Amino acid sequence: MSRIELKAVRKDFGNLGVINGVDLDILDGGFTVFVGPSGCGKSTLLRLIAGLEDLTSGQVLIDGRDVTELGPAQRELAMVFQSYALYPHMSVRNNIGFPLKMAKQPEDMIEAKVRKAAETLNLTAYLDRRPGQLSGGQRQRVAIGRAIVREPKAFLFDEPLSNLDAALRVQMRLEIMQLHKSLGATMVYVTHDQVEAMTMADRIVVLNQGRIEQVGSPLELYDHPKTLFVAGFIGSPKMNFISGSVAARYGAATIGIRPEHIQLGASDGGFTGTIRIAEHLGSDTFIHAESPELGSITVRATGNIEASPGTALALGFEASRVHRFDAQGVALK
Amino acid sequence: MATRHSQGIARLAVAPAVIVLFLWMIVPLVMTIYFSFLRYNLLNPDMDGWAGFSNFYYFITDESFPGAVFNTLALVATVIVASVAGGLGLALLLDQPFWGRGIVRLLVISPFFIMPTVSALVWKNLLMNPIYGLFAFLQQLVGITPLDWFAKVPLLSVAIIASWQWLPFSALIILTALQSLDEEQKDASAMDGARALSYFRYIVLPHLARPITVVILIETIFLLNIFAEIYVTSVGGLAGNLTYLVYFQGLLNFDIGEASAGGLIAVVLANLVSIFLVRIIGRNLEI
Ligand SMILES: Nc1ncnc2c1ncn2[C@@H]1O[C@H](COP(=O)(O)OP(=O)(O)O)[C@@H](O)[C@H]1O
Ligand SMILES: [Mg+2]
Numbered sequence: 001m002s003r004i005e006l007k008a009v010r011k012d013f014g015n016l017g018v019i020n021g022v023d024l025d026i027l028d029g030g031f032t033v034f035v036g037p038s039g040c041g042k043s044t045l046l047r048l049i050a051g052l053e054d055l056t057s058g059q060v061l062i063d064g065r066d067v068t069e070l071g072p073a074q075r076e077l078a079m080v081f082q083s084y085a086l087y088p089h090m091s092v093r094n095n096i097g098f099p100l101k102m103a104k105q106p107e108d109m110i111e112a113k114v115r116k117a118a119e120t121l122n123l124t125a126y127l128d129r130r131p132g133q134l135s136g137g138q139r140q141r142v143a144i145g146r147a148i149v150r151e152p153k154a155f156l157f158d159e160p161l162s163n164l165d166a167a168l169r170v171q172m173r174l175e176i177m178q179l180h181k182s183l184g185a186t187m188v189y190v191t192h193d194q195v196e197a198m199t200m201a202d203r204i205v206v207l208n209q210g211r212i213e214q215v216g217s218p219l220e221l222y223d224h225p226k227t228l229f230v231a232g233f234i235g236s237p238k239m240n241f242i243s244g245s246v247a248a249r250y251g252a253a254t255i256g257i258r259p260e261h262i263q264l265g266a267s268d269g270g271f272t273g274t275i276r277i278a279e280h281l282g283s284d285t286f287i288h289a290e291s292p293e294l295g296s297i298t299v300r301a302t303g304n305i306e307a308s309p310g311t312a313l314a315l316g317f318e319a320s321r322v323h324r325f326d327a328q329g330v331a332l333k
Numbered sequence: 334m335a336t337r338h339s340q341g342i343a344r345l346a347v348a349p350a351v352i353v354l355f356l357w358m359i360v361p362l363v364m365t366i367y368f369s370f371l372r373y374n375l376l377n378p379d380m381d382g383w384a385g386f387s388n389f390y391y392f393i394t395d396e397s398f399p400g401a402v403f404n405t406l407a408l409v410a411t412v413i414v415a416s417v418a419g420g421l422g423l424a425l426l427l428d429q430p431f432w433g434r435g436i437v438r439l440l441v442i443s444p445f446f447i448m449p450t451v452s453a454l455v456w457k458n459l460l461m462n463p464i465y466g467l468f469a470f471l472q473q474l475v476g477i478t479p480l481d482w483f484a485k486v487p488l489l490s491v492a493i494i495a496s497w498q499w500l501p502f503s504a505l506i507i508l509t510a511l512q513s514l515d516e517e518q519k520d521a522s523a524m525d526g527a528r529a530l531s532y533f534r535y536i537v538l539p540h541l542a543r544p545i546t547v548v549i550l551i552e553t554i555f556l557l558n559i560f561a562e563i564y565v566t567s568v569g570g571l572a573g574n575l576t577y578l579v580y581f582q583g584l585l586n587f588d589i590g591e592a593s594a595g596g597l598i599a600v601v602l603a604n605l606v607s608i609f610l611v612r613i614i615g616r617n618l619e620i
Pocket of ligand 1: 013018036037038039040041042043045286
């Protein structure tokens, strides 16, 4: 339940700048997601907040207190690692109780808190097992249990769901969101999966090459991406980008239009195209088409529509949904 | 290996190796048992025939026997304690990043490649010799009377030599195990508030339990019948173990019968020690 501030944070590994000046205010009680492609520095930024890496320059503040020089334990944050990082030779009970034991809390208090956490996470039946005897989802829960027992100021998650299968991922996603609601705690969550970011976050931080591209709510990022990078990263299927004469007609170097904002069969002021491939998802149909004016373009149509390869299409843009970017990739208003 | 058919083939395929190994073990064992019940003294070839249990009786009631058993166990115990403790410390140091680590690691391993006889000679003549040994020189530098190692503390001297030889073995195995410890465990325990000592106590040591168990079991097997170091340094009379006593009966007294009986007693002792060890630390090998 804390506010975390980053001020001009930089981190170099050797002469490679991994975090290149990040200013960020992580709000009290919020669910903030760091999202970005693999290798953009998300984990590094999280580890800087945790105190597992030293800053090259800049400051980290928790509740207004400068913690830049403090070790991980004194920052009173909890972290859930991608590989869970459970202690393999300890029972689930001892894994969850380990932070309390390190804090020298009395045995009976540890036992009570471990029980409570285990109940919250449906782990009571497994308390005497070793991590090696648990499924992936259960291990994940133990890792979360270890984080919640000591009531940290904030939770840090580093891609906690990426080792789970798709069904379990959706379930754990819901459980983490529920946990956030019931604890009301500040959570910082790292993922490379924009769907996870969109569904879980109340605030998304898009990172690219160690810089913040944009900060905003999921819908802000979806509706008003400030850069080409954000526009291309958020949303699935990806936004279509068109440059050249069509973009010039809109007074921009590049324009972007999301597949769901292209209408099929609109004749006025529209473009033409030919269907190459259609993907039928039942609820939606993704049409990949080739257009003489636009090049390759993806269209998302609601419902299961008839679309066989080779069929000619008429395409129209929803005018209010066209995003315009200048030559540097910055959004024009 | 799922079907009965493939299991049969598997058995057939390993049979030659198993048979050779079995013969390799059983022939010497049966011959030793046979000799141990014979009157078989090279100095008295006229005395032959069955001896009953007298060879065993004379070996056990020999005045050097209790000392030999004690020396055997004491050597095993001290060398294991010294090499595991030293190996752990060395492995922890070698696991740190420092300049020239590759070379240092190679140097640390090298004692293991030196023949026991050679290293015993080096220790005896270059290091522990009371007149021109390095230790004597150092002791004289600070004004202490040089210690005559092999006369005054023969068992300790042999233990030091053997520990020096086995230190690299345990250091190497423990170092390998240290390197297989997941870095994230360290991060996680740091988040959980574990300082260096707690990290070592609760995360590193349990991780090392299994390799240390392996080191102890393997070293026990080799140290129970350590011989070259005792023979070369000529301390057999003062600090001889069971192996040395068997050698003494067989090749100095030429009593093959009694030496065979001694060999069998040594086998029994080795088995007792192994059962004892497996009882205590064997469960570290499970899971
Ligand atoms: N300990 C390290 N030493 C050197 N380079 C590192 C280290 N940790 C991370 N990096 C580099 O920093 C960059 C960002 O890594 P990371 O933060 O793990 O990315 P992400 O989590 O976004 O995938 C990568 O190029 C990676 O190679
Ligand atoms: Mg990462």
